[in-house]
Structures are given as structure tokens and as C-alpha cells.
Amino acid sequence: MPEERVRARAGLRLPRSRRAGATDASAPSAPDSASDSSGRPARTSARTSARTSARTSVPPPRTARDRRRALGLDAGAWFLLLPALLPILVLSVGPLLYGMSLAFTDAQAGRTDPTRFTGLANFADLRLDPLFWDSFRVGLVWAVSVTVLQFALALGLALLLDQNLRFRWLARTLALVPWAMPQVVVGELWRLVYHQDAGLLNTTLRGLHLLDHNAGWLTSPSLALPAVIVVGVWAGLPQTTVVLLAGLQNVPRELHESAALDGAGAWRRMRAVTWPALRPVAVAIASLDLIWNINSFGLVYVLTQGGPGGQTRLPMLFAYEEAFRYGQYGYAAAMGLVLVAAVALLLAVFLRSRLRPYEEEGGVR
Secondary structure (H helix, E strand, C coil), X not given: CHXXXXXXXXXXXXXXXXXHHHHHHCHHHHHHHCECCCCCECCCCHHHHHHHHHHHCCCCCCCHHHHHHHCCCCHHHXXXXXXXXXXXXXXXXXXXXXXHHHCCECCCCCCCCCCCECCCHHHXXXXXXXXXXXXXXXXXXXXXHHHHHHHHHHHHHHHHHCCCCCCHXXXXXXXXXXXXXXXXXXHHHHHHHCCCCCCHHHHHHHHCCCCCCCCCCCCCCCCHHHHHHHHHHHHHHHHHHHHHHXXXXXXXXXXHHHHHHCCCCHHHHHHHHHHHHHHHHHHHHHHHHHHHHHCCCHHHHHHCCCCCCCCCCCHHHHHHHHHHHCCCHHHHHHHHHHHHHHHHHHHHHHHHXXXXXXXXXXXXX
């Protein structure tokens, strides 16, 4: 009863008649109504028992509708997502599945016979094709070189733009100019720079007496790939810089100030403060750069079209030639499927090697 509970909590004694009634009513649960040596009634364990029963009680079984709602699979939500999912399914997932199916057929352009299922024949031909392995080697050199150089230069530029310099806004704006230019425009611009007779690069080097003849930057087998790598680094530098600059601005300034007060130099602060906070962002953008560079096509196609002598023929260029120049759709599809598997494997190894120290420190669960 409310009155008895209030009096019991306040340590007041009840009238004799009510005490007798309360004693009779609480007889089955004698430990709850026991008093201590001072004569005050001890607190009952009803609340503790209720909490214990609530913790140990088995929740009611969840229905299938509850499970769908917990996973975000409500019918209303799917209905709202349909306008966005349909274009993805029709324009991305559908062609992807169709292209994967072509890898196991002998599909060719211009043939009147029906396409036949050939199993792994295209993959067996790829294994013995030296041109494919040469293009894969060139693509690996291109992707790793561009990604590493691009990341190193972008990190230095991001650290510079993060400082409190004059006209910093102008420098940040100019750094985005290559990103705003289409790849075709970038390729044509650098073709003019690399032109053997009237190019800006040869003219400048001859004026400085560093060259005594015009170098064929895009026509020499030994110079073509390094020249194309320079263009790839220049074209992809802004996006990496922007991402790393955003990560640097999320590092608390108090950490740098505390490290400086403790006597840490610039390199020590970079290694102990900046890099641990920037590492997740750096791994993410480096992974994306690696994927984009392996799948690169337009820039190299405009510059060299894979020449000279296949020295800049990337895997995507080789697949393009097989499909649209020679009409070997099934063979090109098998090549694309192998490249997807290779990229996934390289990316998995890279992410595992870069994120393992972060996992050991408890940054990723």
C-alpha cells in the first residue's frame, strides 16, 4: 500500500493495527519484512528481484516483419529506393552480368552463326597470349608508379596548403585546375607540350642548352611510358590533394601544440600526430587511385594510342582493341574479368597490409 511504503522508506513506525496487518500479509516473504538491529525495517529486495527477472527473462520471439525492419528491408523503403535502383540495375548491373557471360562464349562481331558456350577456352588463350601479359606488365608499372608519385606529391602539397600562408585561397583554387579539365583536353594539351619539333618542352630544354636535338617524348620506346606517367600524375594530383587536405584539417590543433610544447620537431609531429590520424584517409584515397589508374584508358589513348610498339598499351587499351578493332567480344570480356579479379586481389593485399597496424592499435573493429 502507498502509505506503508512511504512510512517504511522514511523509517517511521506504523500503527499497531496496520503493523499486524502488514505482518500477516507479508508472512510468506519473511526475509523481505525483516528488521535490522536498530529496529528500522530493512529495505525489501523487490526492486532487485524485478531487475534480475527483467535481465534473465527471455524476450519474445521476433517476427519476420520485425527482422526486415531491423535490416532496413521494409517494403515502403524499397518502394522509395526504386527510382534510384532501376537505373543502376538497368545501366550498370545488367551490362556487367552480360559482359561476364560473354567471357565464356565465342562471341564475335559480324558473324551470323549463333554464339556458343566455350567454357574456359578464352581464359586458356589468355594464359598463352604474350601480348596480354605485356599489357598487364605495362599496366602494373603505370598504376603503381602513378599512384605512388601522385600520393607523395599530393601529401606534400596538402601539407603546404594546410599552412597559414598568404593567398592560400588562390593556391587551393589553382591546384584544382587539372581536375576540372576533361581527359581528352589534358591529353591534347600535353601532346602539344611533348611535340617533337615545336613542343614547349623541347624548345625550353634547347634554350637552356640541355638538349642538342629534339627528343621524341611520345615516339621513343624508352621515353613514352615515363612521359605518360608524368601526365597521369599531373592529371590525378588535385583529387588526392583535396582528400588529404580534408583529412589534415580534421587533425586537432591541440595535439600539434602539445607535441610542440614537449619539444617534438616537425618530422616527429608528422610521424606521431599527423600520420596516425591521416592514415585511414590515406589508405582510402590510395586504394581508389590504384583502381582508377589500373582502369585508365582515355588519357593514354589520346596521348599514344598504346604506342610506340605497345610500350604504353595498358590492359584496358588492349581489351578495347580486341573488342572494337578486331571484334573479339568474348576474348575481350574474358580479359576484363581477369583484370577485375587481379585488381580485387591486389587491392585486398594492399588494404590488409596497410590496415593491419591500425587494427592492432584498436582503430578498426
